[in-house]
Amino acid sequence: MERDDQIEYSLYISHTEEEGKILRKRLWKVFWILLAVTIFEVGMGYMFAGNAEYKTMLMYTFIVLTIVKAGYIVLIFMHLGDEMSYLRRIILIPYCFFIAYLLFIAITEANFTFDIGWILG
């Protein structure tokens, strides 16, 4: 039976030796970036463990760095950056929209229940 599910539809199903060399270089570069970010995070966490003064600033730094790491993984490792822009959008936009909504609900509710706890003692 002849297969029609991917051979001509897939954009990045094969590449040559030279293209592979460039791709591998990019992949290793991303690996070093991810490693550097992780080491930086662990170092910061280690240095400022239990230090209340920097806690909020550190928290936001970690969250931003996490999103940077996630971006590298999704766009480079999962090749989403190489796919068609429509596919990229159809995957990322609904997801980000739901998460923004979920976070809004969760933070609002948690603040509310936290305040109620104080009132009720």
Add this chain to the structure above:
Amino acid sequence: MSHNTEVLDQKTLWGGGGSPFKVSYGKLMIWFFLISDALTFSGLLCSYGFMRHKFTDTWPSANEVFVHFPFMGDAHIPLLYVGLMTFILILSSVTMVLAVEAGHRRSRKEVQIWLFLTILGGFFFLFSQVWEWSHFIHGTEAGAIKDIIVDGEWVTQRIHGANLHYNEYGNVLFGDFFFFITGFHGFHVFSGVMINIIILIKVMKGHMDKTGHYEMVEKTGLYWHFVDLVWVFVFTFFYLV
């Protein structure tokens, strides 16, 4: 409408006959599966954040819970072990994407090597997690005195470690969420390793050469990267923040 003879511009509109997203059916579907799985994990992490925000005064700091490192005895080394686990998972993600790249060049030998290294990294991560769980469950020698429920009654007694009913380090919910979220992630890693093993066997038997492409490696690769992606978030929200 047979009288409508307007011709579609094939470059701007999809005229049928091919995949609108220029990806195969399987790849599109694994992306949709990953979105739903990502939403599940987001829900779990969000509820974790909710409870942590609510019980912020009794919530333990991960820096004081996960302080052990293999072969270092009782030395107080926070974060380093979980940093190592993260490193291993990122490394196995790189080997996976290198397997995918080798698959694009139809180089069976390289695919086998990189896939094998990925599986090795996956096992390493799983055993690390077992080690971490066992330390968390057994707790410290000193323990802590807490009010816990035994046979439906509140009893004050010395407890060691954590489980779903009590937690030496602080709020019980910390343990509950830790076991559930890292457990759920660990099960994803486990199934990812199993799928990788199946694909490795298929590659070794030459199935991919018979079909003419290595897209199956790419699809399992997507799942494996997703597992790494989830860990990046678990690492941040459980251990760092």
